[in-house]
Amino acid sequence: MVDTILSQGRKTETKKRHPKIEDYSHTFRLLLKNRVAMVGMIITLIYFAIAFLDVVYPQYLGVSNINTLLSFREPTAVTPLAPSLSNGWYNLLGNTEFFSSQFPLLPICLASLKFDLGYSIFIVAIGATVGTILGSIAGFKGGYSDEVLMRVTDVFYSIPFLILALAFIFLLGRYIEYAVYALIIIWWPIYARLARGQALYIKSMKFVEAATASGASTMRNVFSHVLPNVLSPVFVQISLDLGSIMQLFAVLFFLGVISDPYFPELGNIINQGQSWLAVGVWWPIVIPGIFILLFTISVNLLGDGLRDVLDPKLRR
Amino acid sequence: MELKYYIIRRLLLLIPTLLGLVLLVFLLMRMFPDTYLIARYINPKSGIPYSVQAEQARAALGLNYPIFIQYFFYLKSLFTGNWGYMSTPIYSGPVLQGIELYFPSTLQLSILATILSVAIAIPLGTYIGARPNSLADQLGRIFSLGFYAMPIFWLALLLQILLGENVIPGNPLGLFPIAGKFSLASIPAVPPPWFNPSTGLTGPTHLPLLDAIIHGDWQLAISSLRYLFLPVVTLTLALLAGILRFIRAGMVDASNQEYVKTARSKGVPEHLVIKRHIRKNALIPTVTILGLLFASLLGGVVVIEEVFNYFGIGVLALNAVYNLAIYGVLGTTFIFGVTLMAANLIVDIAYAFIDPRIRY
Numbered sequence: 001m002v003d004t005i006l007s008q009g010r011k012t013e014t015k016k017r018h019p020k021i022e023d024y025s026h027t028f029r030l031l032l033k034n035r036v037a038m039v040g041m042i043i044t045l046i047y048f049a050i051a052f053l054d055v056v057y058p059q060y061l062g063v064s065n066i067n068t069l070l071s072f073r074e075p076t077a078v079t080p081l082a083p084s085l086s087n088g089w090y091n092l093l094g095n096t097e098f099f100s101s102q103f104p105l106l107p108i109c110l111a112s113l114k115f116d117l118g119y120s121i122f123i124v125a126i127g128a129t130v131g132t133i134l135g136s137i138a139g140f141k142g143g144y145s146d147e148v149l150m151r152v153t154d155v156f157y158s159i160p161f162l163i164l165a166l167a168f169i170f171l172l173g174r175y176i177e178y179a180v181y182a183l184i185i186i187w188w189p190i191y192a193r194l195a196r197g198q199a200l201y202i203k204s205m206k207f208v209e210a211a212t213a214s215g216a217s218t219m220r221n222v223f224s225h226v227l228p229n230v231l232s233p234v235f236v237q238i239s240l241d242l243g244s245i246m247q248l249f250a251v252l253f254f255l256g257v258i259s260d261p262y263f264p265e266l267g268n269i270i271n272q273g274q275s276w277l278a279v280g281v282w283w284p285i286v287i288p289g290i291f292i293l294l295f296t297i298s299v300n301l302l303g304d305g306l307r308d309v310l311d312p313k314l315r316r
Numbered sequence: 317m318e319l320k321y322y323i324i325r326r327l328l329l330l331i332p333t334l335l336g337l338v339l340l341v342f343l344l345m346r347m348f349p350d351t352y353l354i355a356r357y358i359n360p361k362s363g364i365p366y367s368v369q370a371e372q373a374r375a376a377l378g379l380n381y382p383i384f385i386q387y388f389f390y391l392k393s394l395f396t397g398n399w400g401y402m403s404t405p406i407y408s409g410p411v412l413q414g415i416e417l418y419f420p421s422t423l424q425l426s427i428l429a430t431i432l433s434v435a436i437a438i439p440l441g442t443y444i445g446a447r448p449n450s451l452a453d454q455l456g457r458i459f460s461l462g463f464y465a466m467p468i469f470w471l472a473l474l475l476q477i478l479l480g481e482n483v484i485p486g487n488p489l490g491l492f493p494i495a496g497k498f499s500l501a502s503i504p505a506v507p508p509p510w511f512n513p514s515t516g517l518t519g520p521t522h523l524p525l526l527d528a529i530i531h532g533d534w535q536l537a538i539s540s541l542r543y544l545f546l547p548v549v550t551l552t553l554a555l556l557a558g559i560l561r562f563i564r565a566g567m568v569d570a571s572n573q574e575y576v577k578t579a580r581s582k583g584v585p586e587h588l589v590i591k592r593h594i595r596k597n598a599l600i601p602t603v604t605i606l607g608l609l610f611a612s613l614l615g616g617v618v619v620i621e622e623v624f625n626y627f628g629i630g631v632l633a634l635n636a637v638y639n640l641a642i643y644g645v646l647g648t649t650f651i652f653g654v655t656l657m658a659a660n661l662i663v664d665i666a667y668a669f670i671d672p673r674i675r676y
Contacts (some may be wrong), residue, residue: 151332151336152336154333154336155333155336155337155339155340156340157611158333158336158337158653158656158657158660159337159340159649159652159653159656160611160612160614160615160618160652160656161611161612161615162614162615162616162618162619163614163615163618163633163648163649163652163653164649166618166633166634166637166645166649167344167645167646167649168344169637170636170637170642170645171344171347171348174637243465247467250467250469250470251467251468251469251619254469254619255469255619255622255634256638257634257637257638267467267469270469270470270473274473277477277483277484278483278485279485280484280485280486282477282484285470285473285474285477286474286477289466289467289470289473289474292467292470293462293465293466293467293470296465296466296467297461297462297465300461300464300465301461
């Protein structure tokens with residue numbers, strides 16, 4: 001006991017950590033203090049944990065394959081089952097019906113998270129990488145390349161997102177893979193603008209001037225000075241975008257733009273779940289929506305918290 | 317004087333953006349093969365033989381020229397109103413005519429929602445922002461975060477379940493119709509000359525409410541108001557949540573400024589401090605994001621039109637996508653882009669009016 005305390009004390013005394021790591025751990029401690037952001041982070045992490053569990057152990061959902069809703073089908077006795085505690089965990093949130101078979105709501109909603117989160121991460125990761133690098137270079141270089149990039153993003157910004165997504169999905173094909181490509185095409189300009197604005201500001205700083213004076217090339221400046229400083233607003237935007245993309249996917253499935261009736265996706269479940277509405281069955285519509293709502297709220301809380309923590313003006 | 321030059325410059329800046337928008341739409345079109353473009357350009361119902369029409373289409377699109385020249389042909393056909401043809405189950409005919417028929421109701425929904433949400437958000441945001449961390453503020457934050465994060469189609473479905481007529485049997489709150497623009501029962505057996513039974517639309521503005529008022533048909537006016545209620549409320553709630561977040565943040569930001577302290581210490585009454593010193597400055601950042609919010613509103617309108625079966629160009633765009641009507645997709649994409657550009661223009665001019673520091 002005494003030993004461990006002593007050794008801990010010694011460790012903090014002697015070990016001098018890299019200033020960058022010190023900075024990150026300070027940021028993390030600030031984030032821990034922000035209670036609302038913590039709630040958002042915990043819920044987000046739970047969502048990711050469920051999605052991860054679905055990938056690794058699909059049998060915990062009672063099926064061997066969660067890539068299609070067909071494996072959840074229970075063709076017997078098509079009767080509405082209200083959410084209740086007495087039906088076992090499988091039917092905890094009630095059931096839903098489409099194509100005259102019944103589907104338990106809780107497992108199909110959980111199974112959907114894998115795809116919703118996986119595709120959101122994929123789109124945001126590619127969009128953010130491409131957009132941030134392009135925006136940083138254009139903002140740093142200025143002149144002609146900057147002008148071209150800004151005009152291109154202007155055009156993307158002049159069409160509402162959903163319409164742009166519709167047009168690109170129409171071009172590529174109405175399948176889920178193509179919808180993912182379409183969303184990547186329309187998603188990078190956000191990050192390009194964000195990074196460009198930040199790069200313009202960083203360009204005027206003294207340390208960049210010093211680096212340039214000592215012979216750093218544009219690329220070296222961008223990668224070692226601009227990008228690290230652009231990252232914090234990019235992370236905030238990423239956390240907000242995870243929710244937006246999940247919603248956009250849900251809308252595209254709900255409208256039937258991506259038509260795959262057995263694809264496990266929350267908007268698809270809502271779309272298919274409207275058949276019992278005439279007899280007063282509301283839960284196939286309400287419950288998947290709550291899954292979307294909860295995730296969007298928590299990533300928003302997390303994003304707002306991150307913004308407060310990472311903003312040097314509000315920090316400390 | 318300066319403001320006039322600013323507006324002129326801003327108008328001139330529209331030209332490159334518009335050309336860029338046309339370029340994007342054109343590139344989308346050119347991703348498809350020539351035969352596809354020709355086959356869908358022609359009107360299958362006209363008596364002219366296919367080969368003749370195909371030649372005309374080829375000439376109109378300039379398909380015999382290099383792609384750079386084709387852009388100008390496309391530009392020309394857009395500005396001469398030759399937007400191609402679309403045939404879908406709900407609308408078949410020239411694209412431009414479809415947009416003419418159904419664009420007013422899209423515009424009506426978005427403008428009503430914008431006016432209502434701004435009218436509610438400014439007083440509510442002032443009230444909330446003047447009392448940070450009070451109970452009203454906490455409730456306002458929960459409200460705005462909740463509705464901001466809510467998928468709009470889900471909100472629409474919830475409102476249908478709660479307030480929709482005949483959705484849930486025996487629901488005492490189910491007062492509002494959930495599909496269509498007006499009740500057909502409110503049209504007499506011999507329809508008035510300004511009602512077109514084949515399209516189900518009224519003349520001359522194609523907006524049932526406005527047309528009914530113009531022609532003095534109060535029964536139809538009341539009917540169309542009831543049908544307008546749920547779509548507009550859904551859009552308003554979604555937009556209101558977005559605006560409220562920014563007004564609240566702006567109010568809190570502005571009340572920490574030195575000039576507010578100065579105003580208070582020289583004895584300006586509190587309501588005037590809030591009205592003249594805090595709110596005036598809080599509205600400036602709000603106006604800048606109004607353009608972005610309007611973009612998401614237009615996306616929401618598409619969804620709302622589909623959910624409430626309120627036929628506008630959003631439904632037209634969706635049906636064009638479902639039925640491979642390429643000119644319908646291109647035309648609606650273009651018109652949505654133009655609408656958003658117009659909205660951004662208005663926002664920028666309003667911004668210049670509000671904030672005298674802004675002159676580029």
